[in-house]
Amino acid sequence: MRQLGSAQPTAVELEILRILWELGPSPVREIHRRLNEAKGTNYSTTVKMLSVMLTKGLVKRDERATPHVYRAALTRERAGKTFLRDLIDKVYDGSAMSLVLQALANGKATQAEIDEARRLLDEMEGQP
Amino acid sequence: MRQLGSAQPTAVELEILRILWELGPSPVREIHRRLNEAKGTNYSTTVKMLSVMLTKGLVKRDERATPHVYRAALTRERAGKTFLRDLIDKVYDGSAMSLVLQALANGKATQAEIDEARRLLDEMEGQP
DNA sequence: GAAGGGTAGCGAAACCTTTCGCTGACTCAA
DNA sequence: TTGAGTCAGCGAAAGGTTTCGCTACCCTTC
Known part of the structure; x- marks a missing residue:
């Protein structure tokens, strides 16, 4: 059984999330308009994806x-x-610093820049 | 038909790439040892994945x-x-700055930090 | 109440990824 | 030559995602 909270959104799911982030809470019709615009999706597909995402816990809905x-x-x-x-986990084996170092590798970076980047990434990671 | 150069590696494919990045050029047996260690994969599966990746252009092989x-x-x-x-494209609609701003949002960031981060991301993006 | 339009949902097809059984080729040693 | 071991590959199954046809359920409006 897949853990509800840890499901990574798939491609289409992410596309729908992006729409919701931009529009805020919306009815299906609104979401569908955007999705269809972007890739010609059928209305049924939009509804189905939303229902799948609902069971996965990626979206919530007000049925009232x-x-x-x-x-x-x-x-x-x-x-x-x-x-x-x-x-970072998948490409750099979990080492955030690897990504930072790689990013700065071909450029000319001072130690200050590296420290700066390290702090930025620390913040991005959030507190486990 | 999927464009050869633009295929995004899938989960297992990425795991194999990671092994190759770490080990350097390797025979199947070596790759398989690591993959099996990580997730108990069958030898046939490893071979098959490599052959799939070969047709996708994600790996090359020396048959000599x-x-x-x-x-x-x-x-x-x-x-x-x-x-x-x-x-950046999928979550932030292509705006690298959005990601940077968001990253700095909850933290206390100076203008200098923001500029720094912008430069870092510019480098990461590479020059189209 | 019948017809039409908007809304919601199910089940199955289509498609892609990942898995592995089975087969064959090749090498080395007895 | 035969048997054991390693290496490579094919085809099909298993599993997940994405698609949509078809059905049903409200509401209006006539």
Whole structure:
């Protein structure tokens, strides 16, 4: 059984989250308009994706309203943090410093810059 | 048809790339040892994944050697850049500055820090 | 109450990734 | 030559994501 809180959004799911982050809580029709604009998706598909995301806990919905209003269950900030952490884990074996060093590698970076970057990344990682 | 150069490595593919980045060019047996260690994968699976990755252009192999030697077709640096760009595109709608601002948002950041971070990210993005 | 439009949901198909059984080739030693 | 071991590859199954057809349920409005 997949842990509810730890599910990484898939490509389309992320696209929907992005729309919700931009629009704020919205009815399906609104979300669909955007998604269809971007990639010609069928209305049924949008509804299905939202229902899948609901069971995964990626979105929440207010059923009292008609039409139902959906909203993202995580913030853009949290998603960003998670993805960045994931990137560091998957590409740099968990070493944030590796990424920083690599980033500065071909450029001309002072020690001050490196320290600065380190602090920035520490903040991004958040506190476990 | 999927563009060869633009294929984003999947989870297992990335795990294999990570092994190759660490070990350098290696025979299947070596790669398999690591992969199996990490997640108990069958030998056949490792071979198959490598063959899939070969057709996708993610790895190259020297068939003159016996056993065949595989090596990553992209560097860790390039993969990191691509993933970071992808993260920015998918989560922050392509605005690197959004990510930086968000990262600094809850912390207490000086203007100097922000400028620093901007420069860092510019470098990470590479020059189109 | 019948027709039409907006809304919601289910189940199955289509597609991609990941897994592995099975097979064959090749090498080395007895 | 035969048997044991290593290496490579194919095809199909298993599992997850994404797609959509079809159905049903409200509301209006006639």
